[in-house]
Amino acid sequence: MIMEPMDIVKQTGKTIIFEEFNKEKDNLVTILTRDIEEISLEKFKDELMGKQADGSNSDLVVESFEEFIEKFSPVIYEKVVRTEEGALKFIYELEKPKDGATEIKLKDHAFYKMVMSLIDRKATTDKGNMEFPYDSLKKALTPEAEMEECKRIRKNLESNIKQYNKLLNKENSSSEKNRYAQNIQACRKKIVSKYRNKSPLALLPLLIADKQKQIDAISSVVETNNDEKQQNFNLCECSLDDSGNIVFIEQSISSGEESRNNTAEDFTPLIGTLKKDFRKKAPLAIRENEYVSNLITDVFVPNGSANLSIQNRDELEEQKKQYQNIYKESLQSFARAVSRIVEKFAGVKTFFDHATYDGKLARNVSVIIANCKINDILNNEQALSRFKKYFKNLAFEKDINRIWFGIIPGIEYGRKNDFMASNVEEVNPYDDFELDEQEQAQNKVNLEAVDLEAAKQMLGLLNELKIMTFINYKGSKNTGFVELTEKKVNEYKNNMESIDSEYAVFAYPNFTILPEEKNEAIIGREYEKAVSIQLPGIYLEASYVAAGIIVGIQNYKLLKDKGYKVNPKYPCVRFDIEDGDNAKRITTKLNRETTTEMEKETKEAIMEDRFGFVFADNRIIYQGQAINNSYVLNARTLKKDKNGKYKNIYKILVRNLVDQILRTSSDYVTDKSVKNFISEYADEWKRDNKDEDRRYANRILKEEESIELDSEKHKLVVKFNKEEEVWDEIIINDEEGEM
Template sequence: MENAIKQTNRTMLTEVINPEKLDLLTLVGDVRGMESLSDDKIKEINDHLLVRSFDELLEKFEPVVYCFFNANNQKVMYQLNKPENIPEEMLSEIPLNRQNEFMGMLMSMIDTKRSEGTINVDFKFDKLTDMISPKKVMDAIRQNRKELQYTYGEYAKLDEEDPKKKDLADKLNVMFEEASANYNNVMAMLPLAIEDTKTRLLLGDGREEKDNTPLALGVLSMGEQGELRVLEAPKVETTSLVTVDDQVNTGLIAALKEDYQALNEESNGYVEALVARTFCPLTSTMESRVDKETEVANYNSYLEFYKESKDAFIKTVKPLIENLLGIWCFFEQYPKKLKGMRPSLLITNVSNELLAKSSNISRLITYLNTVNAKNDFSNTVWYSIMPNVSLDQYSKMKLTRERFKGNSKAEKNNTNSVESLIRILDVFKDYAVQCFFSYEADDSTTFNALATEGIEKYETRCASLIGKPFSEFAIPCLPNFTIIPKDKSGVILDRRMVINDDVVELSKEKEDIMKLWIDGVYVGAAYVAAGIVAAYQCPEYIKDKFGKAKIDMELPGVRFDIEADDHNLVACTTLAKEITGFTNSIKTDINRKNFGFVFSSENAVYKGNNITNIMVYKARNLMTDGSMYEPIYKTQVTTYIERVMRHGTGDFKEDSIVSFFSNNPNSQKSKWLSKRECINAILGKGDDIEYIIDEENGYCTLNITFNGNIKNLEVEINRLSNKA
């Protein structure tokens, strides 16, 4: 019977990734007069919205930011929604994928921090934030051009008819396509122009320790008195044939210029030469004379524009980037090497506010009625993720005047209201979907904030969600994860150039340092909480973590209690610790009621090894008996038993129910009890299950006893039977 349920970790995310792609509301369509959707419609929804990895998300949704220029204010503009009144030819799309420098920087930061096991106060964030500076962009291109030159050199050596030449031509086509992404876009050319100008004017990377004296090649000699001197070498005219390498480079330069001209209707000589210098530098192309004033003015103009555009870009994309990082963290909790019950994510691609509207909620209900209220469980949604729930901050004292420039609270338009959360939870309870939600991710909801302020503000904000029929399906997750702290998110792009005594140099003045602030990057705790719970549903994951423990490879991890024993030390998150830990008083406060799905950044040791990753401290929902909140596994065990029972008893036939719970060794209850020694048993040690059939009223009550803080828990298993 239980083998009918192959997955217990399908998760729904109510966020917009790309508004130009299809969404759940559009795909479900008008549902008036409909109880459920067709199998073909469910397949279509899965084809568009279901992903099983982060890379599949990037492939299906193609997250992008739109870029255009405003001639009136001479600025570059960015939007996540495609502007409707701007012609296609005036609009550029910037993909937000692994190759995007901002996205790549943040993912590298998470990986590096995890490898080092360093807490935030000790981690050198500035070593990675400069990945978006022009110098680092150029460093990446230098590696690309080395590969381009090598491949073109191998290509040029071969005869035209050589089959290997065609193979290399295919590689070159790909390389040129990647290179053209830079020189076919003025914005992408800016960091190249900045570094190119520095190279030609400063002949180095422009750091203070470099000598900025103009270069004249020379030879070492001794003077009449024996003194050492470096004399400028005379320029020798030569008519000798160019070397093979020069022939190769000449051919490559010609190919690059031709490609640039083909891709740009309004090409110009400066950019054409810049492309050649960038992707195929030759000593012979070095200029002996440059117009210093013009070049310095251009450099400073480029740098200023680059700073302003980067600043605007980051402010625009940061909310979407944080969601993308959250999805990445969700999938990262399940090891890539495992091939078992891999977590899957159904992305609605519509905001929770829109989904919760009375005119739209019926479409969500019809969808869930199709996938969650049938005896086919392949598409059943077990969890949902709702990040960025609004958290009211303490109001600032009203000032008669602002003497000093303080924090201006940015108006956030991507937060989910508690009211919309309640409306969605009211639907989720009918279909047993456990909702992991977290509050808006900023510096007020981090580990640092929790360590100093405690959990009172979270409990207060959850007051309207407690004592409701949906409370057991509401799981508040805290604190949020810090990728870059607000106070360590400065990025030095470069310094302005100046001309002193006819020598070009980088300014040493503080005000000439071009710096932008990312203002912190954070990931909602709901992503990580749902990710680790979805991961440990897989018996292969449990086996990978608890190798020597007794594990049943046929059973999911619905009864796995991450709070029990040393489970949280073994099944850690993949994210590095952020702080040294919570004080004893804060932990006492958390333990007082066992509130929420709480992560901890504690010093811990397991089998002689230091734990350097963040662990789960509590895993509770908002159902309470007045003194304690309920562990989340109890809700899923109840749901799992109900679904197995509904399938195995032919929708709760009385004689089948009796057989289901009989003492026969082949009954489902007997099979579960025989596996109670397993770490992923459905009924663990001290657990039991009994049933009472009320024939007069026509329903059955299950009494499931859990060996935990709450015993003799009565669960109505007919809560969905009237919908089945």
């Protein structure tokens, strides 16, 4: 019985991503070099992408973005230092410092959550980048959800302590008393989690809000009472409303009457308990920090300023300003320090957004996270040697271990000369100088970017290994949609000309998550004036989107969901995203970034030789509806056909499929095995076109297409869309056993 194509190839979407995400986790170089002696191919395959004893994936393999986050989300280390001038400075690092620091999980931080929310929102918006309502999502930086949760804890504490105190001296109440005691302990555990699992600075927005409540209460008294009455209304009692917000009740006190606040008395034991919890359970680096300890108790036991007089207002304003400045400085420093790693995670998220259907990859498809840059492989002689050996064997795999695609994001685009200035002045070359934070951040990006020459070297190797690899220039405003011109397209062509590889795909332009022009986020107010922070621009690498789309259309379920007729026994390697209306039906999940059309000259520069994997964001109407997402204009490799145009991606994928089928029973191909293949497979594929009901979107040959044997030359001759080509890459031997 003849095997179906999908029974032979198993999958056509396994992908490897060459990027570093978490220095503290294993990476591909470690797996390649940790053994003194070379291990067998089988053992290497098992360590790289086999299943563990419990059935889970190996350390570098993921099948969803959630699994990727679970395995590779880094810890950010926070240190607070005091400068020589006495100011506080917040430092955030990805590598654990020797002198200790607060640990923050990236996935839990408001800045990270904001960026991921922006990506999701941009999938459905009809707004361009300049019209998109960023402010609503920037509110996550204040962060309201965190504040509301703290308020709930605070309100529950107050309620349970009051109930517990009522039962203290009552008989036969131990059961009820235990109930409230357990509730209080549960609240304490939640409080500990706030500073144990993230920076205590995350609590500052709530403290700032509380100070503002106190200021507002005092201001209200001043405004509603004349000078004579103010002295009768100069005290406020602190309490909590049903939502956990601080409220202040004005107390009219007669001359000689003593003020007594029962709330403070009730909460006195709790203050000591929370401070004790902090000394025992806070991260070691901050356990002795009295300021942070007081901050915790101020947030969750808000009675320290239970009695307030109008004379407190200036002091409260100063405290609020201090807290706000601390929060602003820390948030701004964090965003600046981690923006690059957040961009990386945004890229992987977007890959999975496009590569999955109903949250899942196609059957047998998974993603290998190298967790290292290509330089780490190229500059390590042992790693490079073993990489070539092991992955060359994987190129001829006939089962689920075959790697079809790769991603190398973030190739450096140009070099900024930080010392060029428009207004020339005399400079002493031996004078001392300091880099400002923006320059330091720029230099850091340059160090992290992939050198183009290194990328070319790696692409040459991956060409031999038959891994179709998507690359792109580093995401920035200079490599996005707005800056895409005829001149830039021609510049890209010149830079990529020497690659000349059918397994290399250059994707452009890059996408924008948060443009530099919209990078201001308001986090509060000070004396009616907005307090804001400047966020870095956040960009999305086009290679993740391009690879995600191609991997996604390898899944027949995704095509079926888009309304195509499909046959599950066929892989989807022949599906051409450029053909007909395909690009209008399978768009990106990212918004149109500009409101103008692509310039005629730019499009002509692309289409004259069909250069690159190109995204467009022109406004188009399909089936009576406007398409609000960017879409694929062009999907080509960096190898030219004999007609002078760059080769379609699907041509290489179909050839790899045929090569695997031909090698089903042997490691080499003969005239006889080719003839059997044509009669058993190719002729069947052609027959699909004669029956209207069998014209599947994933059929491998279309009308007037064919795969034939030139017996005289021992070559496979293929016709795609009336264009004929010879598959020299598949070597055919005229006799069994001849090599």
